[in-house]
Amino acid sequence: MNLDPHTLWAILAMGVATYATRLAGLIVPPGFATRGRLKAAFEAVPAAVLTALIAPTVLATGPAESLAAAITIVAALRLPLLAVIVIGVVAAALLRATIG
Amino acid sequence: MPSPPPRSSPPARAEFRDGVVTVLPAVAAALPFGFLLGALAASKGLSPLEMGLMSGLVFAGGSQFVALDLWTSPAAWMSLGLAALIVNVRHVLMGTSIVRKMERFRGVAKPIALFFLADEIWAFAERRAAERSLTPAFYAGTTVPMVAGWLVSTVAGTLAGAVLGDPKIYGFDFAFIAIFIGLLAGFRHKTGFLPAILASAAVATLVHLVWPGPASIAAGAAAGIAAAALAARPDADAPTADDLDPGAMP
Numbered sequence: 001m002n003l004d005p006h007t008l009w010a011i012l013a014m015g016v017a018t019y020a021t022r023l024a025g026l027i028v029p030p031g032f033a034t035r036g037r038l039k040a041a042f043e044a045v046p047a048a049v050l051t052a053l054i055a056p057t058v059l060a061t062g063p064a065e066s067l068a069a070a071i072t073i074v075a076a077l078r079l080p081l082l083a084v085i086v087i088g089v090v091a092a093a094l095l096r097a098t099i100g
Numbered sequence: 101m102p103s104p105p106p107r108s109s110p111p112a113r114a115e116f117r118d119g120v121v122t123v124l125p126a127v128a129a130a131l132p133f134g135f136l137l138g139a140l141a142a143s144k145g146l147s148p149l150e151m152g153l154m155s156g157l158v159f160a161g162g163s164q165f166v167a168l169d170l171w172t173s174p175a176a177w178m179s180l181g182l183a184a185l186i187v188n189v190r191h192v193l194m195g196t197s198i199v200r201k202m203e204r205f206r207g208v209a210k211p212i213a214l215f216f217l218a219d220e221i222w223a224f225a226e227r228r229a230a231e232r233s234l235t236p237a238f239y240a241g242t243t244v245p246m247v248a249g250w251l252v253s254t255v256a257g258t259l260a261g262a263v264l265g266d267p268k269i270y271g272f273d274f275a276f277i278a279i280f281i282g283l284l285a286g287f288r289h290k291t292g293f294l295p296a297i298l299a300s301a302a303v304a305t306l307v308h309l310v311w312p313g314p315a316s317i318a319a320g321a322a323a324g325i326a327a328a329a330l331a332a333r334p335d336a337d338a339p340t341a342d343d344l345d346p347g348a349m350p
Contacts, residue, residue, distance in 0.1 A: 002147045006174035012238065013181025014167055015157035021188045022217040025195020026210065033193055040332030041325050044296035045189050046162070047287045048324025050280045051300035051316045053169060056308035057277055059301065061333075065274075072278050076285035082132055088278025093271025 064095035113236035117325065119241020122228075126220045127249040130161070130350065133248050136275060137164055138257020139264060143272075144171040151258040155250050159218055161350045162283060163187040164254075169276045186321065193223045201229035209236050216243045218350035228229060247330050292328025300324030 033039045058069040072088035079087070104249045134155070141151045145167075158164055170183055195214055202210055214234065224242045228234050287293055304320025 044328030079210025092274035
């Protein structure tokens with residue numbers, strides 16, 4: 001049950017950052033970012049961040065990762081998240097073992 | 101529009117029970133993700149205590165997965181805090197919307213409630229407010245089981261992960277990619293989704309090839325956000341609870 005000080009600081013930083021975004025609702029005016037480009041920018045943040053996180057692995061690591069990702073994307077369009085994870089992990093393991 | 105508060109307040113115990121009943125399916129759905137998050141945390145060297153602290157103090161599943169994907173040893177607090185800020189910035193809009201429906205919340209009840217404003221908690225609160233007035237007891241009823249389930253499942257996953265060992269052997273490291281693809285699919289009906297992911301993927305990959313490291317994430321994210329803003333029509337309206345795919349994690 002160790003508690004590393006660097007880890008503790010990182011968790012506190014994450015907690016403060018997250019709470020700040022939730023608490024901001026108390027001071028942000030009601031009409032803020034409810035329409036137009038600013039709303040689109042806010043709404044696109046999670047998709048843009050998640051894509052940037054996976055793109056290098058998916059597109060520039062190797063054929064096994066790219067193919068496993070393609071299979072995972074097809075699964076994600078029709079199956080629940082848990083099934084998507086299982087399919088992705090199994091596809092990655094099998095493809096790495098066969099085509100490298 | 102929330103209905104005006106009735107003169108006699110509904111009994112708090114019934115409201116709390118309503119909240120619990122409403123949230124239980126979401127709690128059950130979140131358990132496997134909490135377990136997986138814990139197992140991945142163990143592979144990054146986090147102890148069960150550290151995992152529990154993170155789940156309790158951050159309580160935002162998507163950003164916890166992102167943080168562990170970026171995790172280094174020793175942990176870099178500034179990049180991890182910044183990553184949490186960026187991933188969770190959508191909560192600003194969710195908080196702005198739900199605060200208008202908290203007219204029954206007094207004193208510190210609002211800031212306390214907002215601390216737990218995870219995606220599901222917000223979605224359930226918005227739906228409740230659309231039908232009748234939102235009470236602190238209902239909100240607590242949805243929050244307590246969700247927090248408890250998230251703490252138990254993530255800590256249990258960390259304990260199990262320590263036994264399982266190196267996740268690369270099982271292709272388990274690809275779980276991060278699969279989770280992020282699955283979460284992405286939930287956003288695919290949002291305005292600007294396609295321009296955002298195309299611009300983000302192109303810029304992140306190019307930056308990664310020239311300069312491997314975390315810069316590709318910031319550059320790709322910025323490009324995706326800019327592309328969505330540029331592609332947006334000016335008549336889009338406010339977010340509602342229906343905008344959110346009911347996810348499976350806090």
